[in-house]
Structures are given as C-alpha cells and as structure tokens.
Amino acid sequence: MIVGAGMAGVQTAVQLREQGWPGAIRLIGGEPHQPYDRPPLSKAVLLGRTDDAYADVSFDIDFGGLDVDLELGRQVTGLRTAERLLETEAGAVAYDHLVIATGAEAVTLPGSADLPGVHLLRTLDDAARLRPVLAARGAVVVVGAGWIGAEFTTAAREAGCAVTVVEAADGPLPGALPAQVTSYMRDWYEHSGAELRTGVAVRSIERGGVLLADGTHVPADAVVVGIGSRPATGWLESSGVELAGDGSVRADEALRTSAPHVYAVGDCASFPSARYGERLLVHHWDNALQGPRVVAVNIAAEGLADGEAESAVYDPVPYFWSEQFGRFVQYAGHRGEEDELIRRGDPREPAWSVCWMRDGLLTALLAVGRPRDLAQGRKLIERRAPVDRKAVADAAVPLKKAALQMNAADR
Secondary structure, X not given: OEEOOOHHHHHHHHHHHHOOOOOOXXXXXXXXXXXXXOHHHHOOOOOOOOOOOOOOOEOOOOOOOOOEEEEEOOOEEEEEOOOOEEEEOOEEEEOOOEEEOOOEEEOOOOOOOOOOOEEOOOOHHHHHHHHHHHHHOOEEEEEOXXXXXXXXXXXXXXXXXXXXXXXXXXXXXXXXXXXHHHHHHHHHHXXXXXXEEXXXXXXXXXXXXXXXXXXXXXXXXXXXXXXXXXXXXXXXXXXXXXXXXXXXXXXOOOOEOOOOOEEXXXXXXXXXXXXOOEEEEOOOHHHHHHHHHHHHHHHHHHOOHHHOOOOOOOOOOOEEEEEEXXXXXXXXXXXXXXXXEEEEOOOOOOOEEEEEEEOOEEEEEEEEOOHHHHHHHHHHHHHOOEEOHHHHHOOOOOHHHXXXXXXXXXX
C-alpha cells in the first residue's frame, strides 16, 4: 500500500511493477484528481496556456494496465504499525507493506488561511484558483522570495500584474544560497518590473493589502504566500514511525522507517547521506523521481528467503531546477558552510555558474543558463572525481576537463 499519489507515490507503484512485484498495489491519494505533475503548476497552468487547468498535467500512466488500484480523495488520519493498519476517514485498511509518500504541505502565515484573496501555490486547485487572479492583471503581493515566490512572480509579471515581493530576510532565496550569490539575483526582480522589498516581515494581511512590520501598507488585490513547505506527516503522530526534528519521517539509507515493513520516500522523508556525512531532507522533484526505485527494490527483496538479498542504498546527488525571469537555474549537490565558493563567469551576465569545493572535490554547483556546466559538474560530483581548482574557475574550460584523472570515454 502506498499513501500519497504525487510523483514519489506514483513512481513507487511503477517501480514495484518494474521490479516484478506480483502482489496487489493500492495507491491512496488525498486529492480527488488523477495523479499529476507539479512543475507545470507555476508555469503553464498559472498562465492559462491550456484551456483546462487540469489538462496536460496528469501523469501519462496506465494504472489499470499496471494493475494498480487508485483510491483518490481519501484522507489518511493515522497509522497503527503494531496492527499493520492504516487509518483513513473511511475506516481502517490493513497492509503488508506500507510506503509513506505524502510529500510536503505549504507553510501558511498565522491567521491568513481563511482570509479572502490570500493564496498558496502547492496543489492543482491552488493553481486553478490563481488563474483568474493573473487574468485580472491586478496588484499582487508575494510573501517570500524563495523558489516558489520567484516562479510565481515571473508568471504574474508575464501576465501583466503589478507585483511587490516582500521577504523578511536580507535577500532572495534565503537559506538556499549564500548572499554572495543571491545579491546578483536582486536585479532579476527589478528588470522584470517587480518590486522586491527585503529585510522586512509581514505584520498582518488586511483587506486590500499587506501591513509590514515597519508600518508600511502595501496595497494588493491578491496575496500569494510562498514562505516554504514542511513534510506532511502530522497524521503520523503516535504511530510508532519515528520523525526527525524537522518533521520528516526518519528513514535509513534503504528508506526504511523505524517501523517494520514501512518505508518513506520523497518530500516527507529524510535519509542519511554517506556522501555528505549528514541527514538530508530534499524537497525537489528529482528526489521524488529517483527514491522510489530503491524502495521498490527493497520491498521486492523482503520476499526472498532469509533476507539474503542486499539492500539497495539511497545516496543521491540532489538536483533541482527553476525557471524564473527568463533564466534556467539548476543546482546539483549539497554545499557545506565551510566549502569554498568558486565563480565561473560574471554573474552580471545572462549565463554563469558557481561551484563549491572541499578537499579537492566538487560538492555542489549552481548553473544559470549553463546547462552543460550542470551536466558535467553533476557527473564529477557523483564520481567524487578530484578536480583542478584553476580549471574549475575558468569559465572557458569545460568542467569535465577539470578532472585530474579522466577516462578516455570522458574526454
């Protein structure tokens, strides 16, 4: 049984069949819609590039042909691991193996959830409700200059809306990237025609606008809150499944949880990374795509006698991308605070990259309009290939040529 019908849950079902799992598969989703992909929500769906907001985002998967039973619009309420029972609003359901893939939920501003004109952007219904907001071309305040805030601002400016972005931190993408990098991204907002206000928090959302902590009132026809997300794991309290301090399901390197026969994958699960020496919680599409194969392999292996099969281990190089302000932004790896930052190219130009190094190895890479850097750098990170720092810093040198030891096939 799989709880969660997003990318992680759907791919777990697909991978179970790929691995030859012969048993029944039930996929339970809280939303009533056919399982769908999330990246188009902040782009094509918002801008009305399809006549139907629900079109062209559903996964092209034949669930019937895979013999996967879809149970949509069904909310889970709890879990009794000792009895192997999943509790739902429609009653308890027994399971042999359970995969928790409930993803993440948007963080809201206190007291704003039921206010008219206040929106989130996490689900297909959220995007559908925002379409007429953009079509009206009114004034919009975006709370939060993170990835979602930047992508929504891009769409809103393309639609002709006046946009003010309010960020409590001193710059965009706080926590995601250091100020030495994001300081150059401030201009992206200005050049798009959006106003970015940083270093000031929202005191309250009022009728007709937003009141800031400094007393400024910013008028708005609509407010979009994009201040982050958290694992959707509240239903697991007192379940016997251990949660980490950040609310994620605490999975091991095989994506097993603390409860027997229960796995966790995707945005709701954190896992130990031997590659980076710490526990990671990755809220991105690629993580939800790649993790399910490990879960499926390990569930299939449980059926072998005496548990002789070796567990598959999940230790990826995290990857994500964002399309904002006419730029394709990609990131691979995981940087530490002590890692050395190395620039490739001028960040005032349309295309540039930033690398991070530690002990002669690449640990992470940000590429703006340089997809070749991303592809080559990601391979170097995956291989743990020692690199020449001077070559890394020279934007004219392909990153693959920065490797100190190269196979003929890589040249």
